[in-house]
Amino acid sequence: MQSAAAFTRADVAYLSSAAGAADLDDVARYRLTDDTLVADAAAIRARFGPRAGVLVETTLLRRRAAAKFDAAAAAGWLFTDEALEQATAAPVARHHAQRLAGKTVHDATCSVGTELAALRTTAARVIGSDIDEVRLAMARHNLGPDVMLCRADALKPVSRDTVVLLDPARRSGGRRLIDPRAYIPPLDVLLEVYRDRAAVIKCAPALDFDSVRRLGFDGEIEVTSSGGSVRKTCLWSPQLADPGVRRRATLLDRGEVLTDADPDDCDVASPGRWIIDPDGAVVGAGLVRHYAARHGLWQLDPAIAYLSGNQLPAGVGGFEILDQLSVREEVLRQALSAHDCGSVEILVRGVDLDPDALRRRLRLAGHAPLALVITRIRSGAQSRDVAFLCRAASDDASGPPQRPPETPVPPVTPVTPVTLP
Template identity: 50%
Template sequence: MAYGFSAADVAFLTTAAGRAALEAFAPSGDRLADVAAARRRVGDEHAAALLETALLRARARGRLPDGWLWTADALEQATALPVAEHRARRIAAVAGGRVVHDVTCSVGVEVATLSAVLDRVVGSDLDPVRLAMARANLPGARLVRADALAPVTRDSILVADPARRTASGRRVRRPSEMAPRLDLLCQHCGHADTERHRRRHDLVVSTAPGLDFGLVPWAREVELVSLDGRVREAALWSAGLVPDDAPRRRATVLRTAGEGDELTDLDDDTCPVTDVDAWLVDPDGAVVRAGLVRHYAARHGLAQLDPHLAYLTGPRPPSGIRAFRVLEHGPYGEKALRQTLRRREVGRVEILVRGLDVEPDRLRPRLKLAGPNAATVVLARVGRGAQAYVCDALVST
C-alpha cells in the first residue's frame, strides 16, 4: 500500500534539513535496510516520507521533472511530458491572452508545461497535500485551493484531468463516475447539452481513450493522442477552442525520437479493399480509436483487407509503425497452421487476433511449436471467413 503523505510531511521535506536528506539519501532496494537508513537520517517521524519520496523520484526519473515531490497516485496519474507539452502548445495557439486554469492541478505537471508557453496560468486542487507539493515544485506559480466544480477564474480556459479510477482502483468510463464529475463540470462551465446554460468557460479535458464519446456531446473535437505507440488519452476540446469548420476527430501520434503524425476526419479517406500485399500494417492505436484507419491508408498508399478490419496492407510500410512482412497466407484452420509452422521450423510465435474467437495462449500449445525460427501469426476475419497470415517476426520501424 502506498504511503499517505501528510501536510507535516510536506512541510518537513521542504525545509533545508528535508531537502538535504533527500539529496543525500539513496535507497538500496533492500526494504528493511532502507527503512533503517531513513530512520537514522531523519528519525522515526519523517523516515517513511523520506523513503517514499526517494522511491517515487527514482520512478519519475527520465520521464517527469526531477527533484519534485510526489504522491504515488499523483505520479501514476501524471500526464507524460510530451503529451502535456503538445496540449499546452495547442492551448497557447488559441488562448488569445486569456487565463488558462488547471482545475485539477495535483502536484503541478500541467501547470509547469502551460507556464512554459503562457503567461497567465492558474492551478487549483482540493487536496491540500498535493497542493502543498505543487507549491514546493513550482515556486512562484499561482496556485489556490478550490473545487474544480466552482472555478475561481472567470471567462477562462479550463484544463481538467478527472480521476478515472475509484478509491478501490476500479476503472470508470462514465462522466458521472469521474472525480470531479465530468458531467457536472461541463454543466458548471456552461457546456451542458441544454439551452439554459450560457458558456462561461472554454474547456479542455484529458480523459480515457476508451470513453464513449457519445456521452460528451459538448466536445467539439475529440483528439486521440499516442506516445511511442501507446494511446495515452482522449483530449476533449469545447466549441470555443476550435473553429466551426475544424475537424471533429483528430489522431495525434507523438514520438520521443523523430517526427510524429497527425490525421483528422477532414483528410482524404479514399482507399481500396484488396487481397493481402507484401506487408500487413497495424496503424497506431490513436488512428484506430479515432476512427481514421481509412484516412491513414489513403495518406500512405495502403489498402484495407476488409472494411471492418484495422489491419492494412501494401507493398511497403510507412516508417515508425508496426508492420509485418507476409510469408504466406490462407484460410485459417489449426491443422493447416500447425503444418505451416512445422515446415518453417517455427519454435516461437506471436499470435495476433482480430475479429475471431481465438485465445492465443490456448492456441499456442496446440500448435506444437518446434524449431529455431520465430514468426508472427495474424488471425483475422476477412469477409465471411477466417484468414491466417504467417509473417516474418521482424517488425518494421
C-alpha cells in the same frame, strides 16, 4: 511503512525543507529493490524514525517518475502515488501546451503541477487550483513561487476569461473508473458547469465517443499516442477546435496528425505484401480509412482496422506476409514448424481467440521469431477467419517477399487576462 495516501501537509513541509531535501539525498543512496527493500527500510527506519515512510515513498515515486518525465525534473519533485499514476507524460503535456500557446490557462485540477510545468513555457499566463490541499502544497514545491495557485473546487469556477484545463480522477482506491460519469468530478457535471467556456478535459484513453456525445459534448475529441501506446484522450471545446474537425489522432512519435476532415477514400481489397497495424491513436479516433488514404494503403475488411499495402509508409513497422492459412491449430502448428518458428507474436482482431492460450498450445520448438495476424475477412455468409503468417519488418523492407500469400482473398468492392472574483 507509511503509504503515499497518508501524506500530510506537515509531510510536504518537511520534504520541502532543507532538512528534508538532505534526508532524501541520503535515502536515495539505498537500492530499495525487491531484494533489498526489507533490509533497506529497516535501516532507514532506524535512522529516520517516523519520517522513514515518506522518505522511502518519495524516493520510490521519484524513480518511477523518471520514466514518465524528464529525469532531472523528476529528481526534485514531490508526488503521491495516485497523482503520479494519473499525471500526463511529459511529451503529451508539451503537446497540450503547444496547442494552448499564447492563451491564458487555468488548470482547475492541477494536482502536483505536471501540466502547469509545461504550460508556463508557452501560455501567456497560467494559474492552478485543486481541492486537495496536500497535492496543492506539492505543486507549490514543484513549481516554485512564480505560478499562481489557490485551493478551489473545480465544480465552482474561480476564474473568468481563461481556457480551463480539467483532469478528473479516473481511479479511486486503486480501481480504474470506466464510466466517465464516475470520474471525480463526474464528466457529465463538468461538461454542464463549463458548457459555455473554452475548456480542455482529459479523459481515459479508451473513452467511448458515443457516450460523450450523448452527454452533450459537441467539440473535438483528440486521441494522442506517445512511446508506442495511447496516452490520453482529450475533449477540446468548440472554441478551441479547428473548423470542421470533430476527431483527431496525434502521433507524437511520428509528428503526424490526422483528422476526420482529411480524405478517407481507401479501397477494400486482397492483401498485398505487407499488413500494417495502425497506431493506437488512429484506431481509437476512428481514422483508419483516413490513415490508409494518406499512405496509399487499403483495408482487408471494412470493419477491421488492419491495413495492407505493397510498401510500408516511411518509418512505420509492418508484417511481411509469408503465408495465408486457415485458423486451425494443426495447420498453424505445421506452418510454424516448417518455418522453424521458435517464438510468435499473435495479433487478433474480429476473431474470438485468446492469443496467449493459442501460443501455449502451438508448442513451438524452432528458432525464428515470426508473427501470426489473425482476423476476419468479409461479413455475413461469406465471412471467414484467416491467419497470415508473417515476419516483422526489417531495416531492409525493399526486397521481394520470401513467399507470396496463398489463395488471395477476393476484393470487395484573442483571450483576455484572468480575472479572479
